[in-house]
Amino acid sequence: MLHQFGSHEWDYAIQQPIPIIPLPQEMTLGEGHFELNKQTKWVIDPEVSDMRVLTKLFNETIQQARGFELAVDTDKNASNRIVLSVDSASKMNPEGYELKVSKEQISIHASHAAGLFYGWQTLRQLLPVEFEQSSQMDSTSWVIPCVEIKDEPRFSYRGMHLDVARHFFSVDEVKRYLDAMAMHKFNTFHWHLTEDQGWRIEIKQYPKLTEIGAFRKETLIGHANDAPEKFDGKRYGGYYTQEDIKEVVAYAKERFIEVIPEIEMPGHSQAALAAYPELACTEGPFEVATKWGIFEEVYCPTETTFTFLENVLTEVIELFPSTYIHIGGDECPKIRWKKSAFCQQLMKEQGLKNEQELQSYFIKRIEAFLNKNQKQLIGWDEILEGGLSPNATVMSWRGTKGGIEAAEQGHDVIMTPTSHCYFDYYQSDGKEEPLAIGGYTPLKKVYHFEPIPKELDKEAHKHILGAQCNLWTEYIPTIDHLFYMAYPRASALSEVLWSDPAQRDYNSFLSRLNTHLIRLQNNEINTANHIYEIKLSTNQAPNNKGVQVALHTESDAPALHMTLDGTDPNMMSNTYTYPFTVYENATLKMAPFIESKQVGDIQEVKMYIHKAAGRAIELTTPPHEKYSFGGKQALVNGILGNQNRYGDAEWLGWWGEDFEAVIDLGSVQKLKYIHLFFFNGPTQWIYLPSKIEYWLSTDGENYKLEGTITDISSTTKVAFIENLLDYEEAQYVKIKATNFGKIPEGKQGAGYDAWLFVDEIIIE
Ligand code: ACM
Numbered sequence: 001m002l003h004q005f006g007s008h009e010w011d012y013a014i015q016q017p018i019p020i021i022p023l024p025q026e027m028t029l030g031e032g033h034f035e036l037n038k039q040t041k042w043v044i045d046p047e048v049s050d051m052r053v054l055t056k057l058f059n060e061t062i063q064q065a066r067g068f069e070l071a072v073d074t075d076k077n078a079s080n081r082i083v084l085s086v087d088s089a090s091k092m093n094p095e096g097y098e099l100k101v102s103k104e105q106i107s108i109h110a111s112h113a114a115g116l117f118y119g120w121q122t123l124r125q126l127l128p129v130e131f132e133q134s135s136q137m138d139s140t141s142w143v144i145p146c147v148e149i150k151d152e153p154r155f156s157y158r159g160m161h162l163d164v165a166r167h168f169f170s171v172d173e174v175k176r177y178l179d180a181m182a183m184h185k186f187n188t189f190h191w192h193l194t195e196d197q198g199w200r201i202e203i204k205q206y207p208k209l210t211e212i213g214a215f216r217k218e219t220l221i222g223h224a225n226d227a228p229e230k231f232d233g234k235r236y237g238g239y240y241t242q243e244d245i246k247e248v249v250a251y252a253k254e255r256f257i258e259v260i261p262e263i264e265m266p267g268h269s270q271a272a273l274a275a276y277p278e279l280a281c282t283e284g285p286f287e288v289a290t291k292w293g294i295f296e297e298v299y300c301p302t303e304t305t306f307t308f309l310e311n312v313l314t315e316v317i318e319l320f321p322s323t324y325i326h327i328g329g330d331e332c333p334k335i336r337w338k339k340s341a342f343c344q345q346l347m348k349e350q351g352l353k354n355e356q357e358l359q360s361y362f363i364k365r366i367e368a369f370l371n372k373n374q375k376q377l378i379g380w381d382e383i384l385e386g387g388l389s390p391n392a393t394v395m396s397w398r399g400t401k402g403g404i405e406a407a408e409q410g411h412d413v414i415m416t417p418t419s420h421c422y423f424d425y426y427q428s429d430g431k432e433e434p435l436a437i438g439g440y441t442p443l444k445k446v447y448h449f450e451p452i453p454k455e456l457d458k459e460a461h462k463h464i465l466g467a468q469c470n471l472w473t474e475y476i477p478t479i480d481h482l483f484y485m486a487y488p489r490a491s492a493l494s495e496v497l498w499s500d501p502a503q504r505d506y507n508s509f510l511s512r513l514n515t516h517l518i519r520l521q522n523n524e525i526n527t528a529n530h531i532y533e534i535k536l537s538t539n540q541a542p543n544n545k546g547v548q549v550a551l552h553t554e555s556d557a558p559a560l561h562m563t564l565d566g567t568d569p570n571m572m573s574n575t576y577t578y579p580f581t582v583y584e585n586a587t588l589k590m591a592p593f594i595e596s597k598q599v600g601d602i603q604e605v606k607m608y609i610h611k612a613a614g615r616a617i618e619l620t621t622p623p624h625e626k627y628s629f630g631g632k633q634a635l636v637n638g639i640l641g642n643q644n645r646y647g648d649a650e651w652l653g654w655w656g657e658d659f660e661a662v663i664d665l666g667s668v669q670k671l672k673y674i675h676l677f678f679f680n681g682p683t684q685w686i687y688l689p690s691k692i693e694y695w696l697s698t699d700g701e702n703y704k705l706e707g708t709i710t711d712i713s714s715t716t717k718v719a720f721i722e723n724l725l726d727y728e729e730a731q732y733v734k735i736k737a738t739n740f741g742k743i744p745e746g747k748q749g750a751g752y753d754a755w756l757f758v759d760e761i762i763i764e
Helices: 049-066 113-126 171-183 242-254 270-275 303-319 335-339 341-350 355-372 401-408 443-447 458-463 479-486 489-498 506-522 632-636
Strands: 002-004 026-037 041-043 071-073 081-086 097-101 105-110 141-151 157-163 188-192 258-265 324-328 376-380 393-396 413-415 464-469 535-540 547-552 559-563 580-582 586-594 603-607 616-619 652-655 659-679 691-697 704-709 718-738 755-763
Touching (some): 242 258, 479 489, 616 632, 632 652
Parallel strands (some): 041 071, 157 464, 258 324, 324 376, 376 393, 393 413
Antiparallel strands (some): 026 141, 586 603, 616 659, 652 755, 691 704
């Protein structure tokens, strides 16, 4: 809650709301400010070694930003001091802190060092954004508003995951990832170290894991669904030595981040099998995977395999002081186990009914080993199948259902559903987005994530330890790309996990984010800036001529400048104020500016004003709610949808249903053709229609069938279907596209209804 007191005669401008992310639990704004300068000193209790370490760390940030450090002192009562104090007997949350800024002093008080650390992260964000802007001319003092903050986290588990197997990130890059996490008060780093495509951790007893398993001969180019497959022909790989691992774990610990390693089993293990084929159910040889997906070769549950895994885990346990070890457990095909005489015999001996129970047997044995070594097991929610191990913690990724089930059984849960927490998904439907795995998880959706499902019994709430975002890196080859996918979505998640849900307010978040993005960029975090991305919506124009266009950005901070003649907009171009009408073909170019700085990409939209553009359209069956956000007018707005992806506002989708529309051209006209566009994506269950029919009418009552098309096919992602007319007169055009029906055997989604995706209907 932001309280204000006193009258405000500011001698400088304090930005409101104060741009702190995640939002503190309680904040009271005072009057006046503290001035930080080179003479400001830390006051610590020299007996507390944590404090010496912390001030060294805080000084590193100041040194890096401004090129000086603050001296350390013990005089609590002097002015121009930042006083750190710890009361270990206090009942404060161990991660909580109290931060007071008065004109004379700043104090950070906590019950543990972690609280001091988070207090400092907040103080960093109270400093003007220029403080960490190296290009800023040197100033001699920095103003911090007088404020009192009492803060503590809502959840104890605040995680970020990183897959270093699909693409490898160096120790220095991992440290940068940890630094950004620390700024947002995340406290858990889930390090996904082994995969089909690479084994990334040195294990002394099994050197081939990294000699062979850490390198693949080449890598798939483009999306896994693209046909034909193409590869880059370049050897790729890398791994962390045990010394590297220790360095990362120590670096994280200084920042109050626990590192949880993931060693995948029984699936996603092809790189290990390439090194040690005797661990598989079939003979091999195997190679480290070069493309993305799920692979059939998995560990066979033999004694050889268990001995191997226990030896590997013994070295892993030595390296990671974490409470938990993550053992994967997701996406393990059972084909090899079904065909293996050994597995079938083992199932008989152990009284296991099916391969799910065999997987459960596998995980339970590993759990027993971990528990014997004072470690707790975490696994993806598949570990529920066939019976959960007695003490396991479940990471719920396929929605929240698995998490609910586990929590109701009394197990701890970490929420990481694909719907809100997969930051490898697209965050925008913009044409310029880099290739991603799929999906659509924009910032706003992440911000509105609630880790405790409504349907969960109250007594089980305590089992939801928190949540985590996942960064799978099939399509994320570099650290800049990684930051782009992670931020600011992780900033939103940090607020979900730390702050009071009663104060959650997306508009407040957006206005704080304007400053926060600059802060992150000052720290070389390559943020996405979709809050400044210009979205266009269209409507029927009031006078039945042309198409009405409205522009919108999530953040209202920027001014939108635009042109209609194809030239790049600048500060001098027209400023958007109200919806406007486009009467003729045009290339609309738009860009967002804040204080003369362009803060987002130029967006370009070509508009083709055909006879149906901007006219009334009625649909017999509305599109599926998941693919309807552009509205029916998107079908006749003169704008073509993305030719590679179906997720944007232009494409509307019907699932198992037919498409039927009537367009009213406003007056009787002579017509030359109808052009129709359909998305063609069988691997994503999207099929072309089996039949297209169209009718014309002059009165809207009597329709004449003008054509029927069958045998519809396309070699491109978007099928263009042309229907010639012979200058017939009509005011009303009716079009029906019959859904393909059930997806045939042998195809992805076989037996399910097909999707039908439609975009522009061009009539001339
Ligand atoms: C997962 O995304 N396979 C856990």
